[in-house]
Amino acid sequence: MNSTxxxxxxxxKNMGSTSNGAxxxxxxxxxxxxxxxxxxxxxxxxxxxxxxxxxDWFWLPQMWLDRGERMPVPDYxxxxxxxxxxxxxxxxxxTYDIPVVPWGxxxxxxxxxxxxxxxxxxxxxxxxxxxxxxxxxxxxxAQAGINGxxxxxxxxxxxxxxxxxxxxxxxATLGGYLAPRGSxxxxxxxxxxxxxVLNMEVVLPNGRIIxxxxxxxxxxxxxxxxxxxxxxxxxxxxxxxxxQVDYLPETRLFRALLFDDLSDxxxxxxxxxxxxxxxxxxxxxxxxxxxxxxxxxxxxxxxGAYMVIGFDGDEDLATLQEEKAMAIFNELGARDLGRKPxxxxxxxxxxxxxxxxxxKFPWMYGxxxxxSTYSNCKQIYHEQKRAVEEGYPExxxxxxxxxxxxxxxxxxxxxxxxxxxxxxxxxxAIRLHNRVWNTAITAVMENDGMIxxxxxxxxxxxxxxxxxYGEAWPFLExxxxxxxxxxxxNPGKVGFGR
Ligand SMILES: Cc1cc2nc3c(=O)[nH]c(=O)nc-3n(C[C@H](O)[C@H](O)[C@H](O)COP(=O)(O)OP(=O)(O)OC[C@H]3O[C@@H](n4cnc5c(N)ncnc54)[C@H](O)[C@@H]3O)c2cc1C
Numbered sequence: 001m002n003s004t005x006x007x008x009x010x011x012x013k014n015m016g017s018t019s020n021g022a023x024x025x026x027x028x029x030x031x032x033x034x035x036x037x038x039x040x041x042x043x044x045x046x047x048x049x050x051x052x053x054x055x056d057w058f059w060l061p062q063m064w065l066d067r068g069e070r071m072p073v074p075d076y077x078x079x080x081x082x083x084x085x086x087x088x089x090x091x092x093x094x095t096y097d098i099p100v101v102p103w104g105x106x107x108x109x110x111x112x113x114x115x116x117x118x119x120x121x122x123x124x125x126x127x128x129x130x131x132x133x134x135x136x137x138x139x140x141x142a143q144a145g146i147n148g149x150x151x152x153x154x155x156x157x158x159x160x161x162x163x164x165x166x167x168x169x170x171x172a173t174l175g176g177y178l179a180p181r182g183s184x185x186x187x188x189x190x191x192x193x194x195x196x197v198l199n200m201e202v203v204l205p206n207g208r209i210i211x212x213x214x215x216x217x218x219x220x221x222x223x224x225x226x227x228x229x230x231x232x233x234x235x236x237x238x239x240x241x242x243x244q245v246d247y248l249p250e251t252r253l254f255r256a257l258l259f260d261d262l263s264d265x266x267x268x269x270x271x272x273x274x275x276x277x278x279x280x281x282x283x284x285x286x287x288x289x290x291x292x293x294x295x296x297x298x299x300x301x302x303x304g305a306y307m308v309i310g311f312d313g314d315e316d317l318a319t320l321q322e323e324k325a326m327a328i329f330n331e332l333g334a335r336d337l338g339r340k341p342x343x344x345x346x347x348x349x350x351x352x353x354x355x356x357x358x359x360k361f362p363w364m365y366g367x368x369x370x371x372s373t374y375s376n377c378k379q380i381y382h383e384q385k386r387a388v389e390e391g392y393p394e395x396x397x398x399x400x401x402x403x404x405x406x407x408x409x410x411x412x413x414x415x416x417x418x419x420x421x422x423x424x425x426x427x428x429a430i431r432l433h434n435r436v437w438n439t440a441i442t443a444v445m446e447n448d449g450m451i452x453x454x455x456x457x458x459x460x461x462x463x464x465x466x467x468x469y470g471e472a473w474p475f476l477e478x479x480x481x482x483x484x485x486x487x488x489x490n491p492g493k494v495g496f497g498r
Contacts, residue, residue, distance in 0.1 A: 027075065030096055034078055034120070037088040042079040042126070049077045053103060053121045058111035058460055059365060060430065066361040067426045071114065074101065074121035081126045083201060083209045083239040090207035093120060093488050099498065100205075101490050102233040104145065104176030107168040109367060110458025112180060112232045116492040124175055127239060130154055139198060141242040144175030160245045163190035167353045175238040180456025181230045185349060188273075188406040189280045189312070190246065192454065194229040201240035202228050205484040209239070227479070232456050233490040235483050249312035252280065253322055254342030257307045257334040262286055263378060264332045265305040266403065266411070270374045271328045272309070273406050277321045281310040282406045283345070286381070289400040296357070297348050298341050307334070308345045364422035364433055368440040372449035373410035377403070381413060384443040388417050391439045395419050395432070405453055412453035415440070457494045465495030 027045075034043045044050070050073035055061040061071045075098075080086045093100045099119030106113055115121050124145035131141040133155065140162065142151055148162075148169035155161055164177055165184035176182075177193040178200070190196065199212045212225035228235055259265035262284075269282045285294055290306040309325055311318035326336065351357050359365045368388075372380050381401060388399045398418045405412035417436055423429045441451050441464050451457075451464050466473045473495070480487075480496045491498030 030092060030098070031076060033092050034076055034089065037085050037092075038078055038080050042081070044077040045075065047073075050074055050121075053077055053106070053113075053115065053123070056106045056111060056113045057109045058114070058458065059109075059433065060111060060460070061114060063361065063364075063429060063433075064426060069426060072116055072118060074115040075118045077121045077123060079123050079126045083127075083203050086122065086124075086203040086237050086239060087207040087209055089120060089122060090203060090205060090488075094206065094486065097486060098488070099491050100237075100488050102175070102179070102237045104173030104179070105147070105168070105171045107171040108176065108180060108456065108458060110180070110232075110452075110456050110460040112456055112458030112490070112493055114459060116459065117498055122237065124237065124239070125173065131240065133158060133160070133245075135160070138245050138247075139242050140245050141240065142174055143240050144173060144178075144238045146174050148172045148174065148177065155245055156248065159248050161248050162196070162243055163246050164193045164196055164243075167350045174241055174243070178229055178238055178241060179232050180458070181454060182456075183405045183412065183454035185283075185404075186280045186310075186312075187454075188282055189278055192405070194226075196244045197225070197229070198242040198244060200225055200228060200238055200242075202236040202238050204236045205486070205489045214242075227483075230456065230494075232458060232494050234480065234494050234496050235489060237489075251315040251318055252310060252312040252346070253318050253339070254281075254308055254310045254346050255322065255326075255339055256337040256341035256345065257309065257329050258290075258302060258337055259305040259307065259332070259334050262305040262381075265307055265334070266374070266378060268307070268329050268332045268334065269403065269406055269411065272325050273408055275324070275328070276408075277325050278311070279309050279321070279325065279406070280312045281308065282403070283308045284403040286385075286401045288398070289402055292400065293352060294345075297345055297351075304335075308342045310342065310346065359418065362422060362424075364419040364429060365416060366433065366437055366440070367414065367416050367455065368437065368444075369412065369414040369453050369455060370444045370449045370451060371405070371410065371412040371453035372444070372447070375410075376448050377411050377413060380444055380447045380449045381415070383447055384415060384440050387439045387443045388436060392432075392436065396421065397436070414453075459493055462493060462495045 054071040054073045055065055064071055099117045101115045101121050103113045103121055103123045127143035127145035129143045133140050152162055163186055165186050166182050178197055181194045183192045198216055199214055201211050203209050265284050272279055284307045287305055290302050294302055294306045311321045385399050401413055401415035403411045404414050444451055451461050451468050487498045
């Protein structure tokens with residue numbers, strides 16, 4: 001997949017569903033071996049099942065399907081029930097040199113779970129048990145295929161919460177939170193999924209089942225758990241994880257502000273973060289998104305940069321933190337819109353991701369979310385916006401952005417482009433889509449940003465990884481080769497080939 005952008009996308013469509021030219025084997029034989037491991041009911045080669053697993057939430061496969069085209073489908077859909085079964089599936093994959101793609105909820109937006117080379121699609125959702133809730137250490141240990149919302153409901157019954165709140169919790173899995181290093185709405189206080197994990201069990205490409213040390217913050221050798229965070233199924237299958245949980249907060253305070261100037265608003269967020277005021281959330285919309293989306297939430301016209309800030313936990317402490325933040329906002333000339341619009345935003349924060357408000361076909365869109373330091377983020381925003389809006393005068397492109405995951409050193413920017421009337425021809429559409437992506441990502445890399453904050457790389461950003469990492473890329477490739485010498489695990493993703 002390292003030819004030109006368009007070629008790679010077209011090639012992907014044309015690769016078809018058969019296996020990858022590996023050693024000769026009889027498909028029925030492999031199927032019966034898989035059935036021996038997971039049971040007859042848990043292996044499928046039905047056309048309809050295979051088609052279902054040919055599309056995740058990446059625009060590209062959805063666009064192909066929307067236009068009646070086919071994506072590569074897996075040869076076998078397998079539903080293992082334990083790490084031991086996955087280990088045995090890997091033995092078969094090694095014997096016959098068959099690619100394996102782990103699949104959680106299929107809600108990933110980067111094409112990470114697409115079976116580009118056919119092979120075995122390993123859906124881990126049968127592994128959905130909660131193994132232990134430790135109410136002393138505040139941890140939960142669960143199998144990786146558990147649905148995020150189900151896990152949350154079980155914790156809520158005990159007054160606890162896993163403070164990773166992605167908009168996709170109801171359609172994603174625990175393993176799918178960790179494999180692409182996801183972020184949720186309240187990551188600014190509680191951290192990303194990767195900051196909440198204590199340990200994991202992983203089945204390696206050679207079938208070996210390993211566990212990382214019980215706690216992550218130790219000094220007994222290298223922290224190799226990090227290898228699997230962000231590996232997106234290319235280095236192994238996560239089968240279990242222990243996550244840090246929290247008590248449900250006594251209070252959650254939200255407040256909305258309006259800034260005339262986006263730069264002042266970013267500066268306000270920076271001062272709150274570097275002042276260690278510990279906000280639960282800072283959500284800052286650029287003026288375009290304020291005019292479009294925020295208007296839909298609040299039902300009123302607003303001009304400027306709209307910000308929601310939240311604090312949670314002990315009521316007195318949260319109130320004090322909010323007061324200190326408000327002093328910063330006043331100093332920077334923000335208008336205080338009060339609690340109501342902040343609370344409304346919290347209630348309706350996921351509306352835009354689901355019907356009827358979600359992006360839909362035949363629209364062309366891309367979420368070019370990124371992360372950078374405070375020194376670079378404004379430049380990236382302005383450069384990306386200018387390059388996308390001005391680069392394609394023949395197309396009516398809209399660009400919107402918000403800043404949603406804040407760190408002590410910088411912030412994540414969730415930017416999007418949208419073309420409501422794209423080319424009808426799918427190949428022309430892909431060409432345009434790739435060009436706009438190149439433009440948007442180039443603006444990030446030229447200004448020292450990282451090409452992604454939380455969706456992961458998958459197929460979508462794979463072609464940028466070599467440039468993103470420079471001299472460090474061959475080092476990552478060497479690691480991949482050492483762990484997965486046959487290139488079985490999720491080939492074509494994260495920039496690793498087959
Ligand atoms: C409506 C919507 C809203 C979203 N909002 C957010 C958000 O707020 N924050 C966010 O971070 N993301 C968000 N996403 C993106 C996506 O849902 C998340 O990345 C999610 O965590 C993916 O989980 P999944 O189980 O669906 O993974 P999948 O899509 O099944 O897989 C994603 C990648 O992880 C690999 N993988 C899955 N399970 C395992 C495993 N057990 N072991 C090894 N590799 C595995 C797959 O091979 C693939 O590469 C959103 C997506 C949608 C559709």
